[in-house]
Amino acid sequence: MFLVQLAALALHRAGVSDLPDTEAAWAQALRGLTPEFSGDEPWCLVVEDASKPAFMQPPVPEGISLGNATSTPDALDLLITSRNHDLKQAVARTAEAQDWVLALVSLQTCEGFGGAKNYGIVRMNGGSSSRPMLSLAPLAKDHAKSSEPSPGAWFCRDVSVLLATRVDEYAKYEHIGYPPGGGLGLVWTAPWPEGEQLPLQMLDLWFIETCRRVRLSMEQGCIACVRGTSSTPRIEAKNLNGAVGDPWAPVHKTANKSFTLSSSDFDYAKLVELMFSGDWKPPLLACPASFETGCETMALVAQALSRGNSKTEGFKSRILPIGGRISRALGPRRQEMHELAKKQMEAISKFDAALRLALTLVAASGDADRRRKEHYALTEGARTTLDHAADAIFFERLWARFDAQEAGREALQAEEFRFASELHQKAEEIFEAALPSMPCARLFRPRAEARARKAFRSSIQRAFPELYCAHEGEELSHANA
Numbered sequence: 070m071f072l073v074q075l076a077a078l079a080l081h082r083a084g085v086s087d088l089p090d091t092e093a094a095w096a097q098a099l100r101g102l103t104p105e106f107s108g109d110e111p112w113c114l115v116v117e118d119a120s121k122p123a124f125m126q127p128p129v130p131e132g133i134s135l136g137n138a139t140s141t142p143d144a145l146d147l148l149i150t151s152r153n154h155d156l157k158q159a160v161a162r163t164a165e166a167q168d169w170v171l172a173l174v175s176l177q178t179c180e181g182f183g184g185a186k187n188y189g190i191v192r193m194n195g196g197s198s199s200r201p202m203l204s205l206a207p208l209a210k211d212h213a214k215s216s217e218p219s220p221g222a223w224f225c226r227d228v229s230v231l232l233a234t235r236v237d238e239y240a241k242y243e244h245i246g247y248p249p250g251g252g253l254g255l256v257w258t259a260p261w262p263e264g265e266q267l268p269l270q271m272l273d274l275w276f277i278e279t280c281r282r283v284r285l286s287m288e289q290g291c292i293a294c295v296r297g298t299s300s301t302p303r304i305e306a307k308n309l310n311g312a313v314g315d316p317w318a319p320v321h322k323t324a325n326k327s328f329t330l331s332s333s334d335f336d337y338a339k340l341v342e343l344m345f346s347g348d349w350k351p352p353l354l355a356c357p358a359s360f361e362t363g364c365e366t367m368a369l370v371a372q373a374l375s376r377g378n379s380k381t382e383g384f385k386s387r388i389l390p391i392g393g394r395i396s397r398a399l400g401p402r403r404q405e406m407h408e409l410a411k412k413q414m415e416a417i418s419k420f421d422a423a424l425r426l427a428l429t430l431v432a433a434s435g436d437a438d439r440r441r442k443e444h445y446a447l448t449e450g451a452r453t454t455l456d457h458a459a460d461a462i463f464f465e466r467l468w469a470r471f472d473a474q475e476a477g478r479e480a481l482q483a484e485e486f487r488f489a490s491e492l493h494q495k496a497e498e499i500f501e502a503a504l505p506s507m508p509c510a511r512l513f514r515p516r517a518e519a520r521a522r523k524a525f526r527s528s529i530q531r532a533f534p535e536l537y538c539a540h541e542g543e544e545l546s547h548a549n550a
Contacts, residue, residue, distance in 0.1 A: 070317060076088070081275075083101050088228060122259075128260050137297065138294070140293060146175050176281060177283075180280055188302035189280055192318065199376045200374075201372070206222075208366050231354075252274070253272050255276075255277055261303065267305065311327030322350055328349065337414070345406045356400055357399060361397075371387045391468070406471060409467060417463075421452055423524075424448065427521040427522070428504075429447070434509055434516075435521070447507060451502075459495070469487075504521065
């Protein structure tokens with residue numbers, strides 16, 4: 070995200086639409102962003118004069134002391150740790166310059182609220198939120214062996230999209246008041262007087278923010294760091310709840326707030342909500358570009374650092390290969406895709422209910438009237454396993470179901486049956502595996518398991534009679550043979 074924003078800012082300022090292919094051309098474009106600094110201070114990790122900016126390090130105003138020493142880049146990074154056993158703190162003592170670069174970028178462009186006078190970025194909905202990424206990306210050429218995006222092609226695609234849509238995006242965020250030209254792009258180059266904030270009306274739409282006071286120095290041949298605090302956030306945008314035009318962030322249509330992953334994952338339910346429900350505005354870079362033909366297979370990339378109140382719950386990432394035809398449908402045919410996805414989610418819900426009902430019957434010794442809240446809690450593990458199994462096949466079957474619409478009703482029904490059949494097989498396996506773990510008095514276990522199997526079968530048969538018709542037809546065929 071940092072590289073894409075930086076490249077787009079530099080090329081726009083240079084009036085160039087084609088990405089350079091030489092180091093010298095890139096250096097010239099980057100220097101065009103900082104012509105007032107003849108010594109390239111904004112691009113240097115260490116600048117002795119604290120009144121001048123250094124890379125991702127704003128100038129330190131007079132009277133401000135940065136007294137919090139940080140000896141390693143991993144201690145500077147944004148992960149929140151509370152103990153020093155499993156994940157050790159400050160261990161990167163032989164760090165190189167690039168480690169400090171990555172830590173600075175991570176901290177300054179993705180950090181949240183870290184306690185009194187430690188404010189976070191404006192591209193997230195609240196201090197305990199996170200900065201999400203939802204994007205389409207070109208896959209590597211040999212994507213049959215790997216579903217990972219091609220980093221170079223992904224970078225070029227995103228920069229090209231930003232440059233091609235700049236005018237339209239400015240119109241979309243006219244209510245914020247970004248200046249159409251001459252806005253500050255590199256926030257770390259501007260003075261930061263204590264108590265003063267930068268209004269968004271002074272910034273470029275693609276501004277790269279710096280939310281913390283940090284300075285690097287050289288001590289005994291090694292890079293060292295000191296940090297400070299600020300009395301106010303660097304940028305004034307609290308009322309916008311993160312909806313400031315980030316090209317990777319979904320924004321809720323009615324609440325007008327950027328997406329927060331919280332403690333969840335990018336599972337099928339979350340991605341369906343973000344991409345197809347209509348409740349969220351898909352970010353610019355998650356939509357097909359005008360220059361993309363729709364023939365190539367893309368990947369849908371969903372990533373975020375899951376955060377909470379003073380805790381980090383893990384970096385969550387999901388990469389879904391998407392055929393060209395499907396990726397083109399993400400715009401005009403989202404509602405159609407949502408209807409198909411809802412049907413699959415309804416099917417999952419029915420299998421989940423059957424599993425829950427049957428397993429609680431075992432815990433209640435086969436007596437349905439004795440089922441209690443604690444019995445239902447015992448089914449959580451099996452139901453989570455089923456949900457994960459459904460998640461593994463959900464989008465592959467959704468894409469196939471979408472394509473089957475063109476072939477007619479019979480083809481669509483065949484895909485519906487295939488999804489239900491695969492879920493049925495997984496649900497039966499999980500049910501049988503979970504039976505022995507359900508607590509039940511030995512005297513009543515035979516009765517309880519027999520009734521549970523009957524209840525499980527009956528629930529599924531009511532919801533999906535075609536599964537048992539097909540199964541019975543196969544048994545009859547084998548018997549006749």
